[in-house]
Amino acid sequence: MEWKVDRQSNKPLYQQVFDFIEQKISYGEFPLGTLLPSERKLAERLNVNRMTIVHVYDKLHAVGLVERKRGSGTRVSTHKWGVLSKGSTNWRRYVEGSTFLPTYPLIKRIREAAKQLENGFDLASGELSSDLFPSQLLQSSLVDESFPNDLSYEHPQGHLGLRETLSAYVKTNYNIKTTSSSILITSGAQQALYLITQCLLSPGDAVAIESPSYCYSLPLFQSAGLRIFGLPVGPNGINPKDIEDLYHKHQIRMVFLNPTYQNPTGTVLTDTRRKEVIEIAERLGIPIVEDDPFGLLSFKEEKHSPIKSFDYNGNVLYIGSLSKVVASGLRIGWLIGPQSVISRLADARQQMDFGLSIFPQLIANQFLQSADYTTHRKALTQELLDRRNTMISALHEILGEKVSFISPNGGLHIWCKINQKISDEKLVEEGIKNNVLFMPGSVYGFPDGYVRFTYARLEKKHIKDAVLRFSDILSRI
Amino acid sequence: MEWKVDRQSNKPLYQQVFDFIEQKISYGEFPLGTLLPSERKLAERLNVNRMTIVHVYDKLHAVGLVERKRGSGTRVSTHKWGVLSKGSTNWRRYVEGSTFLPTYPLIKRIREAAKQLENGFDLASGELSSDLFPSQLLQSSLVDESFPNDLSYEHPQGHLGLRETLSAYVKTNYNIKTTSSSILITSGAQQALYLITQCLLSPGDAVAIESPSYCYSLPLFQSAGLRIFGLPVGPNGINPKDIEDLYHKHQIRMVFLNPTYQNPTGTVLTDTRRKEVIEIAERLGIPIVEDDPFGLLSFKEEKHSPIKSFDYNGNVLYIGSLSKVVASGLRIGWLIGPQSVISRLADARQQMDFGLSIFPQLIANQFLQSADYTTHRKALTQELLDRRNTMISALHEILGEKVSFISPNGGLHIWCKINQKISDEKLVEEGIKNNVLFMPGSVYGFPDGYVRFTYARLEKKHIKDAVLRFSDILSRI
Known part of the structure; x- marks a missing residue:
């Protein structure tokens, strides 16, 4: 709830809260039967005295807007202003019925x-903290000549100019060779992961992820019905042998790795192990999803070549993002992989949101090409x-x-x-x-x-x- | 395929095409076993003589990059440059295995x-055609003072300022009363529909849509496993009685309507019928999804009040969008409904893409508040x-x-x-x-x-x- 009481107002606090809830009820934002928060909780949230809320709920009850039942709290009345309401959707059934899991x-x-x-x-x-976002630089990158005239729907894979810039960018920075037609621009790494789990895997499929891994914090793996198996992370990252074991034991169909400055451990998978991972993936024919949001944020001279840079046969889906290097609110990420896969995921994405706005794509494109970026x-x-x-x-x-x-x-x-x-x-x-x-x-x-x-x-x-x-x-x- | 031959180049056409395909293979964009387009098709797509492609494929075959089998076309060789490749993911199995249906x-x-x-x-x-997009006006709305400094992740429901602007906007333009906490900013109407079908319905659920309806053109209804029943559209829109019949016959759980300048018929549901729809929805307790992208594009003085404006009990999920009124490439839409539903869908959306970019939201917010918009x-x-x-x-x-x-x-x-x-x-x-x-x-x-x-x-x-x-x-x- 974003609403706050106005302590400068002449209107008494209890009246402000009463009006607020009455409005929510009359607008249908709290439909019939909605459970209101307990007096204690609402008082805490609005930072007012609990007696104020007791007073409000009493008055709501007196005018017939809410009902109270011992043990089941205060609910929006099914009689509104004395008249029996015709009825209302049981929204709880809809909200709780879905297989899509909520955030932990x-x-x-x-x-x-x-x-x-x-x-x-x-x-x-x-x-990043707000002071680290290059707002000024981004603003100056949206100069007159880059402002678009054609604001039609974009290509399903995203703005061609940005994809071309990115294919040069990943070559220079990561030694990854690709062309614009094998790149999909996504709403950060999150959308890339969502597309992969939704469109390339089926419920019941087994996948391997690092342990510990930020992937556990994403209910999307569970929502997609995937069975998850862990690859223990040591000081040098996972042990590639473990992939092979999981493959034989559980027929894992995909491996999710974050090999560089892994989230949460901060560890780096060694180059030798990266090559072993590729060798195993090729031999067993299981794809690797490589998430690499931190690769450029290195405190040492040496750079870590992504697994993707050793991938000559198209076994790796590589996920990049500007969220940790430029700004999370920009929402620009990308997925690189075999053309048939990229084109399939682009089509699925069209059905989900019809693609990203042209504006962040242009801003990213200008910024990545400018000297300011370096x-x-x-x-x-x-x-x-x-x-x-x-x-x-x-x-x-x-x-x-x-x-x-x-x-x-x-x-x-x-x-x-x-x-x-x-x-x-x-x-x-x-x-x-x-x-x-x-x-x-x-x-x-x-x-x-x-x-x-x-x-x-x-x-x-x-x-x-x-x-x-x-x-x-x-x-x- | 976006790549084109360069007719100004000194390099022979067949060499350009050969290099292009060789690159795709060596980058893993066409992994082992990938089926190449037929000679005729590729010639058509690249607008070159078919003999050129015959020549290219012959040469690819001669160097061992492709294999040919009678009746199964030309495939990327599993031997690369004479060396047997270790193997590769069978991407076709992944791409075709998903329940997510492709575009028709x-x-x-x-x-x-x-x-x-x-x-x-x-x-x-x-x-709209490109000349109708207000590019200049949008650009001037992104003035210095509106450019954001804080580029962190946004609120799961979207930028608060835009939600507040929208709550005033729908009041003025549609007589819809709501507050910012019951609004979810979406990537156009498409994302709102996707969220509803994915997160509020389950496979096997029956829903009613207009017939004809643009909804048939969206495989997302089928992908979500919904059973679809049609409500015939006449010159005055659907017949509300039909909703009741479908409810009794098939236990429909949701009704999708586009009552104003319906896509594709252009018809308008009469006010009397709108009120009947609400009455039936309340009585039966089934929610209405009202998609209203064209409401403001009226050639007559009279305005049509959305079904949502008669909805005092929260039975209607209302979808609005700037795609047809401002620009499709902006990707700004919104969903209005009971707070518990909005908050649930916002949480699900976080898992799909972590929310919209701040930039289109700010541009829309500035523009809607300016006199330019009217x-x-x-x-x-x-x-x-x-x-x-x-x-x-x-x-x-x-x-x-x-x-x-x-x-x-x-x-x-x-x-x-x-x-x-x-x-x-x-x-x-x-x-x-x-x-x-x-x-x-x-x-x-x-x-x-x-x-x-x-x-x-x-x-x-x-x-x-x-x-x-x-x-x-x-x-x-």
């Missing part, structure tokens, strides 16, 4: 807390390195032996093991209460006692305080 | 012809009226008794019955051959012998010639 409650809880956070520390959201990326990587260093010093200094971690050589995250027995849920709740947010290991499919800290979303000057705050709650539990 | 071949054929059309007449694409809409409606009139005169003058139609009072389309026995597919193929494109009735679930003409996509001066061309092919069949 714990993740939802953290995301909502992040939206409401004021004067707190967000070590949870896996994105400048931006260098500055960004330097700043992320500074933040990582600050975070690591703070962890050593403040938490010492209480946590263990491997310092990541790139990306946005540090993966910490907490060296004491602890309940993830309790830790998160305590964190929310004390305005310090982080991601518990359980959302990545790991047992309790691990935490992912994002050092990219907090300005450097706040990082030490954030770790202090975390240390506080840890010692209190 | 006839529609795909017409869309592809529309993309390649030069010096022809596009009466098929259901969108000016644009008035000019647009006047121009569409001119085009409709031109089209109707041409139809009368040139085709006379050969076709029957009702003149639409708004929207983009004229629905014509052809008064002779005819095969839709033949008519379309003859049209493509002669560079005049239109949509046959069969794609809207109707028997052969109907055609939808879009008068909005062609400039006025070309409309008469388009009808002449159509008349030519009609008399030839």
Whole structure:
């Protein structure tokens, strides 16, 4: 609920809340039978005294807008203003009937807390802080001559100009060779993953993902009815042999990997292992989905060539994105793969949303071609390195032996093991209460006692305080 | 295939084509075993002599890049450069295994012809012509102060400012009362429909749609496993009684309507019937999905209040869009409904694409609030009226008794019955051959012998010639 009471208004608070709920009911936004939040919860959400809400609910009841039944809370009345309503859709049946699973409650809880956070520390959201987004540069990239005249529907695979720019971009930056007709522009990496799980796999199919993996945090794998098997991640990434084992044991049909600065562990799959992965995929004929959002955010001179760059036979679907390198709100990602696959997924995407808006595609296209982009990326990587260093010093200094971690050589995250027995849920709740947010290991499919800290979303000057705050709650539990 | 031969180049044509295919193979875009197009087809597509392609395929075969088997065409060789390849994913199994259905071949054929059309007449694409898009006005709406600094992920329901603007916009223009928390910004109407069919319905559910209806042209209903029943559309729209009958016979769980300037018939559901629809929906407790992309494109003074404006109990999910009023490439639509439904669909959408880009949302928000928008809409409606009139005169003058139609009072389309026995597919193929494109009735679930003409996509001066061309092919069949 985004609505807030207006404390400057002459209208009493209870009247404001009453009018708000009455409006929701009369507009059909709270249809007949809708369960209203409990008095305590609504008071908390609107940050008013509970007695105010008690007063509001009493008045709603007196005018006949709500019904109360012991044990089942307050519901919008099926009689409205004294007249028996003809009826209404049982929306709950529709909302709960679908096989499409909702976001995990714990993740939802953290995301909502992040939206409401004021004067707190967000070590949870896996994105850059606002000051790192190149807004000015993006704006100047949308110059007069690039503003489109033809605003018709785009090509199903996305704007041709951007696809051509990207085919040069992945060649220069990743040594991936491809042409524009094998690229699909997507709404970030998320849409690429959604298309793959929905359109290339069927319910009951077995797939392999890293363990831990951000993939566990995406209910879309479960929604698609896939059976998931884990590939344990060590300091050098997964063990390619494990793919072969899973293939023989469970007939896995696809492997999802995030080999460079893996989310959440920050580890890198070695080059030798990358080549082994390709060799196994070719031999067994199972495709690899390589998600590579952090590849360019490297703190070292050496670059890691994506698995895709060793893929001469089209076994790898490669996912790239500008979300972590430019801005998450731009919503530009891409998928590279065999032409028949790309064209099939482009057709499916047309049916889902009829393609991306032309505007972010043009902005991305201009920006990637400008000299500003390189400048931006260098500055960004330097700043992320500074933040990582600050975070690591703070962890050593403040938490010492209480946590263990491997310092990541790139990306946005540090993966910490907490060296004491602890309940993830309790830790998160305590964190929310004390305005310090982080991601518990359980959302990545790991047992309790691990935490992912994002050092990219907090300005450097706040990082030490954030770790202090975390240390506080840890010692209190 | 977007690639073209370069006729200015010194490199012989056959060498260009050879290099192109060799590149595709070596990049893995045509993986091992990929079936290449027949010599005739590829020659047609690249607009070169068939002998050129014969020469190319011979050479590809000679160097061992392709294999030929009598009756099964030319395939990428499993031996590459003489070395037996380790193997490759059988992508066909993945691409064809999914329950997600591809676009209907006839529609795909017409869309592809529309993309390649030069010096022809596009009466098929259901969108405005490029000259009608307010590019200049949109550009000036993206002024300095509106350019965002914070490019983080947006609220799952979309940009709050735009949702607030829309809640005022639908009040003024449609007499729909709602608040920002009951609005979901979508990628056009298409995404709203996709979310509804995927997340509120289950395979096997029965739904009612108009007959004819553009819904038949969307495989997404079939992909979601829905059973579809038709509500016949007369000059005054559907008969509400039919909803009740379908409910009793087939337990329909949802009704999809496009009551104003219906696509494809152009008809309007009368106000009396709209109220009957609401009454029936309330009594039976079945939700109505009201798609309203053309409501504002009215050639008469009178306005048609959406069904949603009579919906006080939250039985209607209302879909709006800027695709037909501003620009299809902007990709801004919205869904209005009970808060619990909107919040559920917003959560599902996060899993599909993590939300829309901030840029089209800001551009739409600025534009809808500017005086330019009203000016644009008035000019647009006047121009569409001119085009409709031109089209109707041409139809009368040139085709006379050969076709029957009702003149639409708004929207983009004229629905014509052809008064002779005819095969839709033949008519379309003859049209493509002669560079005049239109949509046959069969794609809207109707028997052969109907055609939808879009008068909005062609400039006025070309409309008469388009009808002449159509008349030519009609008399030839």
